[in-house]
Amino acid sequence: MKKLILFAFVLTGLPGIVRGATAGAWLSKLYQHYNDAERLYVRFEQKTLHTVFKKSETHRGEFWADEHRWRLALPNRVEVYDGAYLWVYRPSDKEVQKQKTARAEIPFRPKEVLDKLIKDFKGEVVRENARTVVLRLVPKARDSGNPPLLLSFHPRSYLIHTMSWEEAGDSVTVKFLRTARNLKISPKKFSFEIPAGVKVTDLTL
Template identity: 25%
Template sequence: MNKYFLKITFFSIFALATGLFPVNKAVLCKESANVKTLDEILLEIEKADGEFKTMKADIVITRTIPLLDSTEVSQGKLQYKKPDRLLLKFDPPRDEVNIIDGKHIWVYHPKEKQVEKYSVTREKQTAQDINFFGFGYGESVASARKDYTISLMDTTQIKGKRFYVLDLLPKDTSSQYKEIRLWIEEGLWLPVKIELHESGGEVINLIEFDHIKLNSRISDKLFVFDVPRGVEVIEPFQ
């Protein structure tokens, strides 16, 4: 299983391709009096987190290695149910199904007729390397403050929507991600874009969500993986 994918699927993980649209500086300046402080933003995030139970969204994951001029883009659909259920279906050419059922992580490759199975422990779910997934989507702001130095990096206005860019620096220097940036949409008050910097910026993982729907009814059966006949089950850490 790709280590990069294992980390991002637990977030905080969940957007708009905001970098594609120019910022209307005139509008931003005019409305700057209403811009919130970092503490106010974090308070809104905590309120929003308490109100949402499920999430559906289109997702685009882009992994870039600038030194190698390498870019890998995966698109798919995500469904998430608190506290620990997730379904992520990637479109071709990746053509992959990822399910977290609360106890196991399943990574299914239909073409290869193989599925990778990983155990999920509470310790893994709360490890700092993946705790950013919970920030805004399950973990408390107090927990995020404990693990990260958080700052308000930027405020932008795009097509009538305001976004706050938060910068998170892990206090644990051994963390896989040396820097995390969250784009928080005003009104939604949840991350709609996540940027993860590995190896001092040598590898950049970008997660973008679009068409976000909160609190739709999602059955627990959706997160049950029944191994198809003829499919090999691989357990790498057994």
């Protein structure tokens, strides 16, 4: 992990505060919530700061986890996965590529991230009050290549405020603008319309 990432999830209908819980207990509670979530939809904004070059980039995206759909608006291209094909549009090249891709390549799966934290990290509660819990997590294996990270969230709603780490001079902030569970979305929302006048390269043949 070579980035600093900020996650903000909007979650509702959760159990009450677990006072005095350990870092592992908090992670288990968070994982349980996401494990119970179905048809998870997330809309987010990601900002990348390259500290050495003092350059920043911003891109936005959304994904519908259980239905394996996503859309990313990157600085130099747009990617849309419609459940069957990945469409990559580069406006500067006036070209669209149609590709096959693995369903597992969805940008982010909360359950898998939290599962990794439970298995590969250990930590401590560095702050706990009525509004915020902050966990400091470090990799169990020193040679794992994973940097320490901070995870903060609301203790009652389990709204995750931040998840952050830094490495190699890069800082990445991902803010989740909307998170919804059990959301029914038309598959057409993630369909890709080919712009007029661009070349289409079919890489599925």
